[in-house]
Amino acid sequence: MTKRAASIAVGEKNASLEMRSGTMGPDVVDVTALYKDTGVFTYDPGFSSTASCESKITYIDGDEGVLLHRGYPIDQLAEQGDFLETCYLLLYGELPSAREKSDFIYRVTRHTMVHEQMSRFYSGFRRDAHPMAVMVGSVGALSAFYHDSTDIADPHQRMVASIRMVAKTPTLAAMAYKYHVGQPFVYPRNDLSYAENFLHMCFAVPCEPYKINPVLARAMDRIFILHADHEQNASTSTVRLAGSSGANPFACVAAGIACLWGPAHGGANEAALNMLTEIGTKDRIPEYIARAKDKNDPFRLMGFGHRVYKNYDPRAKIMQQTCHEVLDELGIKDDPLLEVAMELEQIALHDPYFVEKKLYPNVDFYSGITLKALGFPTTMFTVLFAVARTVGWIAQWKEMIEDPHQRIGRPRQLYTGATLRDYKPVAARG
Ligand code: CMC
Numbered sequence: 001m002t003k004r005a006a007s008i009a010v011g012e013k014n015a016s017l018e019m020r021s022g023t024m025g026p027d028v029v030d031v032t033a034l035y036k037d038t039g040v041f042t043y044d045p046g047f048s049s050t051a052s053c054e055s056k057i058t059y060i061d062g063d064e065g066v067l068l069h070r071g072y073p074i075d076q077l078a079e080q081g082d083f084l085e086t087c088y089l090l091l092y093g094e095l096p097s098a099r100e101k102s103d104f105i106y107r108v109t110r111h112t113m114v115h116e117q118m119s120r121f122y123s124g125f126r127r128d129a130h131p132m133a134v135m136v137g138s139v140g141a142l143s144a145f146y147h148d149s150t151d152i153a154d155p156h157q158r159m160v161a162s163i164r165m166v167a168k169t170p171t172l173a174a175m176a177y178k179y180h181v182g183q184p185f186v187y188p189r190n191d192l193s194y195a196e197n198f199l200h201m202c203f204a205v206p207c208e209p210y211k212i213n214p215v216l217a218r219a220m221d222r223i224f225i226l227h228a229d230h231e232q233n234a235s236t237s238t239v240r241l242a243g244s245s246g247a248n249p250f251a252c253v254a255a256g257i258a259c260l261w262g263p264a265h266g267g268a269n270e271a272a273l274n275m276l277t278e279i280g281t282k283d284r285i286p287e288y289i290a291r292a293k294d295k296n297d298p299f300r301l302m303g304f305g306h307r308v309y310k311n312y313d314p315r316a317k318i319m320q321q322t323c324h325e326v327l328d329e330l331g332i333k334d335d336p337l338l339e340v341a342m343e344l345e346q347i348a349l350h351d352p353y354f355v356e357k358k359l360y361p362n363v364d365f366y367s368g369i370t371l372k373a374l375g376f377p378t379t380m381f382t383v384l385f386a387v388a389r390t391v392g393w394i395a396q397w398k399e400m401i402e403d404p405h406q407r408i409g410r411p412r413q414l415y416t417g418a419t420l421r422d423y424k425p426v427a428a429r430g
Pocket of ligand 1: 233263264265266267268292293299300301302303304305306307308357359362363364
């Protein structure tokens with residue numbers, strides 16, 4: 001940390017604000033003393049220029065299209081590593097040794113079952129409920145099962161809660177899917193890898209054996225790695241804010257799932273596939289490009305643009321490659337959605353509107369086609385994102401709880417409502 005200062009003059013008052021440097025990325029101006037010294041707040045809706053915390057987990061350089069977890073590039077983790085190793089890295093800060101890795105896999109695997117009573121929660125939901133609504137409810141319900149055994153001041157209990165969360169969300173997600181399609185729940189199998197077990201819980205049925213395709217399991221694992229964490233995005237910030245009050249971590253993750261659901265965030269993979277289906281054929285692309293550029297039309301190209309990336313999202317490149325691998329393995333040739341997607345991407349990448357605004361494909365552009373080919377209905381897409389992101393949320397929550405500077409999150413506001421006025425009895429209101 002350097003000892004440089006930034007100064008700001010507000011009327012007659014001058015404030016000298018400390019500047020801080022991280023290991024990479026822009027410096028920050030520490031404005032915590034600004035209100036005390038000058039009587040003004042900063043105003044930054046959407047937090048475009050605000051660092052809300054200090055973190056050592058994930059680094060993004062949006063201009064260069066760089067994403068690092070604990071310093072390791074996402075493409076190296078996705079191509080050479082596996083999801084549980086990535087989970088270990090996010091939670092503990094280092095890649096595991098062979099012994100640490102097998103111990104971690106053992107611990108996660110032994111927590112995959114959920115309390116039998118959980119299954120009864122599901123029958124309370126309508127069959128046609130969106131699986132994300134079911135996830136918000138069922139992950140939130142976990143807090144009822146592990147409240148007294150989760151003392152967040154105890155590092156051991158924090159880690160047990162983290163492992164439970166990583167282990168149980170795939171089980172709950174698969175149950176949400178099974179409930180949705182009206183099939184019996186499938187219990188986890190601890191002899192399978194994390195991704196294999198997830199595919200098994202989703203697609204196996206009691207009446208015949210389910211054979212796991214290793215190429216598809218590898219693709220599932222890679223999809224999990226690509227979505228594992230993304231620094232202080234909306235859902236992660238939600239988890240941190242909820243956790244800043246000392247709330248139960250399972251309840252905080254349920255809050256993150258609620259935030260992820262929106263189409264501007266995790267819901268974009270579902271929206272992107274729906275959009276590609278609606279476009280349908282390559283000849284209709286110009287019409288949709290024109291709509292995306294029309295200021296009077298709320299339509300946006302889903303799977304395009306990002307608050308932080310002003311370059312190709314590095315996850316999108318790997319997702320595109322994974323998409324091709326899955327379609328090749330399944331012998332899906334000339335997939336019309338993929339054709340529309342590739343053509344749309346090329347047109348948008350060369351269109352001055354998208355070029356000038358630096359709108360590039362994001363991770364969600366190709367993930368929908370891949371997940372559809374894997375056999376998931378569109379309503380499950382964001383659920384899969386939530387399964388993968390659980391580790392990021394919980395790693396960020398743990399880091400926040402362990403931060404000695406942690407305080408309850410409490411933003412201020414620019415008030416533009418009515419000024420002081422007197423109450424009038426209803427008869428006097430006219
Ligand atoms: N299609 C057309 N125009 C767009 C798009 C788009 N997808 N995205 C941004 N723009 C335009 C927008 O109209 C605005 O134009 P102007 O400056 O003329 O008003 C400009 O680009 C900047 O947009 P913004 O809304 O101020 O940017 P933002 O940083 O607030 O929004 C975003 C980022 C991801 C919400 C937005 O790009 C978007 O809605 N994209 C589509 C949804 C999507 O794919 N979301 C997934 C994000 S990646 C996965 C995740 O993190 O969950």
